Amino acid sequence: MKKEEILKAFNFRHACKIFDENRKISKEDLNFILETGRLSPSSFGMEHWKFLVVQNQELKEKLKPLCWGQSQITTCSDLVIILSKNSVLKADSDYVKSIFERRELSKEQIEQYLKVYSNFMKDKENKKDLYSWARAQCYIAGGNMMSSASMIGVDSCPIEGIESKEAIESALNIDVNKFDLALIIAFGYRVNPQSQKKRLNFEEIVEIIE
């Protein structure tokens, strides 16, 4: 992989406002994008996410007014709803245990991991803190998916502009005892050329302590 090519893809990626409604992402390309989300790192390897892919036009139309009426919602090929897990992340859950057990460690090592995890989770006992921790992991997966999409010429737009998290969860029939809405990302192909990239200078945001 050439560095210039990677940077070209990063420059190609922009928050696409209107997608070409007639162009659909192939199943192979969509799976490639989702796979890069699946392979993302997560704290303690808990894979805090679930990726819900909305292709149904009626459902997209229903979601649009809940997302500030943004055209990305209905013009995109695939609307990826990243959900963050909640109750299963609690220290005493079978899920957490299974995640440690799959590492093929000794019984003692698993016990040790569970202890450390349990301690780590002490300040995440309330819903809000648990959500903000789990959601942060989902954003990593989302970032990776947008980057990988750009490398195969697929456009994207992350969407935080929503009326309320609860309204979206309800429209999608999400079981809120298991999941929270973390982030929405629209994927598709641009109609208009992208505007010039605006970024602070490298020196303004990078400080190296030698």
Ligand SMILES: Cc1cc2nc3c(=O)[nH]c(=O)nc-3n(C[C@H](O)[C@H](O)[C@H](O)COP(=O)(O)O)c2cc1C
């Ligand atoms: C988490 C997140 C949420 C965003 N939500 C929206 C949104 O709801 N609508 C939109 O048009 N752009 C949204 N953006 C896009 C940003 O405005 C955009 O990334 C930023 O202005 C930089 O422009 P660029 O991505 O085109 O380089 C969001 C970006 C991020 C990272």
